Amino acid sequence: MELPSEVTAVAAQQHGVLGLDQAVAAGLTQRRIGWLVRSGRWQRVHARVYATTTGPLSFHALVWAAILRAGRGAVASHQTAAYLDGLCDDPGPLVHLTVPADRHLRSRIDGVRVHYAHRLARTRHPSRVPPRTRTEETVLDLIDATRRPQDVDTWVTSACQRRRTTPERLADALALRKKIRWRPMLESMLSDVAEGAQSPLELRHLRAVERAHALPRGHRQRRVAGRRVVWVDVDYDQYLLRVELDGRVGHVGEGRFRDRRRDNRATAHGRATLRYGHADVFGDPCGVAAEQGRVLQDRGWTGVPRPCGIDCPTLVIINRWRRRGVASG
Incomplete structure (x- = not known):
């Protein structure tokens, strides 16, 4: 016996899945539904939810089954x-x-x-x-x-x-x-001023990385003239180090290649570039400070990063790096 056309239509819209109330409203009795399951023509997915096919269900069918089971x-x-x-x-x-x-x-x-x-x-x-x-x-x-x-x-x-x-x-x-x-x-x-000198990302780096750990003060949003004018987010000119604070949302496509060319030119002139995103500066400012401090020390800075609090791991991280450097040497 063929199924009512409304049952077939509802099941087709829901990737072969329908609820008990839908099946009854479309013309089936609960007794008929029970027979379809026992005979292997249908399968029970959740309580009061059935698949009108046998075998594994597609992801969309599983989603529909869960939604129908959860209800209103x-x-x-x-x-x-x-x-x-x-x-x-x-x-x-x-x-x-x-x-x-x-x-x-x-x-x-x-x-x-x-x-x-x-x-x-x-x-x-x-x-x-x-x-x-x-x-x-x-x-x-x-x-x-x-x-x-x-x-x-x-x-x-x-x-x-x-x-x-x-x-x-x-x-x-x-x-x-x-x-x-x-x-x-x-x-x-998500800030619209993500490329400005007072961007939240740059301010976070200034306060939570540089200032909180007593690192040298960098020159922010420095204009560097050449064949093409470029802007450096944070420039430690004395130590030939640049820090780029780039959110990946704004640096895709041509912007990504422009950043790469800028970094390559800086490296060719003896400068190092460290690049950090929001997840680094907001999520692990102490780790950023430790890495930045070590690079600054390697390039002539005679200072030592200052822990920003009791639990700050900055010095522990730097000492661990230095022990590994000695061991490998």
Whole structure:
């Protein structure tokens, strides 16, 4: 006996998956559904959720099954939504869902991680299927969940380089969030003044790296004339060292090659270049200070980096490097 056309149509829209309520509304009885499962024509994916095919399910089918099992208001989010929108190439081992905060799922769903949000009515995409969070919200959710500053850089860069969103749209979405991890770093990355002399990234380097660790004061935004005028973010001219503070969001394509040519020219004239991004300066300023201090010492600076606090590892890192240098020598 053929299935009602409405059942076939709903299943086709949901990659071969439908919920019990959908199947009954489309004309099937629960007894018929039970027979389809027992006979092997259908398979049970979750409680009250079925696949109208046998064999392994596609990723989209697994997402649909999880959403149907979670019920009202559930949408794909986090890495699942990122994969659906092309922000990453790995969906991860779990399906991530977000449901309205006024609901709480009583039972666990196998293979599914459930998140809760009060703002879901605003952050869900109005039309994409399977239902999911908006691209900008997906990026912010992933950033809020990570404990590594490098991941902030990775998610923002990936979203912008793959042309799924823009720094401006991310900044607008960020402004609507009251609480989010890594806000200062994220605001710096998305700042429209990222190339200015008073950029948040440069100020962070000045305060948390250079000044906090008593490093020599560099010349910021130095104009260097030649065949083409270039700008150096931080120039330690006395020690032939340059520090470039580049957020990768603004340094792709031609900008990346321009930076490489600038660094190569500096190296040809005996200058060294250290390059740091937001994840370095905001996430590990002490590590940056240790590396920068060691290079400055190697190039003639007679000072010693000063720990910025009780737990600052700057001197420990430098001493470890120097012991390794002696051992290898």
